[in-house]
Amino acid sequence: METIERIKQQLSENPIMLYMKGSPKFPSCGFSARAVEAIINCQVPFGYVDILQHPDIRAELPKFANWPTFPQLWVEGELIGGCDIILEMFQKGELQPLLKETAAKYADPEQAE
Ligand SMILES: N[C@@H](CCC(=O)N[C@@H](CS)C(=O)NCC(=O)O)C(=O)O
Numbered sequence: 001m002e003t004i005e006r007i008k009q010q011l012s013e014n015p016i017m018l019y020m021k022g023s024p025k026f027p028s029c030g031f032s033a034r035a036v037e038a039i040i041n042c043q044v045p046f047g048y049v050d051i052l053q054h055p056d057i058r059a060e061l062p063k064f065a066n067w068p069t070f071p072q073l074w075v076e077g078e079l080i081g082g083c084d085i086i087l088e089m090f091q092k093g094e095l096q097p098l099l100k101e102t103a104a105k106y107a108d109p110e111q112a113e
């Protein structure tokens with residue numbers, strides 16, 4: 001599959017998606033570490049891609065996104081932003097409602113209590 005098609009598929013399958021360096025448990029860069037920490041704090045399920053393991057995505061996503069750097073947080077197929085924006089939204093109390101509402105919308109009803 002072409003890289004762009006894979007990116008589009010990842011975005012359609014993951015309503016909350018973080019493209020980052022390293023993994024949530026072992027981020028490979030401070031920007032990715034701070035971004036993923038804020039997202040983890042919101043206690044929602046999210047997908048991630050370690051772009052260091054996927055050089056093709058690292059090369060293609062910035063063009064598709066029109067955003068030059070990583071991390072990149074995508075919600076419902078739309079780019080929210082990078083580390084600065086994620087932290088600013090978190091500090092303003094805007095990140096958690098956005099992610100919680102998104103997670104609730106896509107939650108598997110069979111897992112509801
Ligand atoms: N101000 C940026 C910081 C992120 C940043 O500068 N990322 C750089 C260094 S990790 C990057 O992704 N460069 C392109 C690359 O490594 O492919 C943000 O808010 O996300």
Ligand code: FES
Nearest residue numbers: 021028029030031
């Ligand atoms: S990997 Fe060097 S600043 Fe992110």
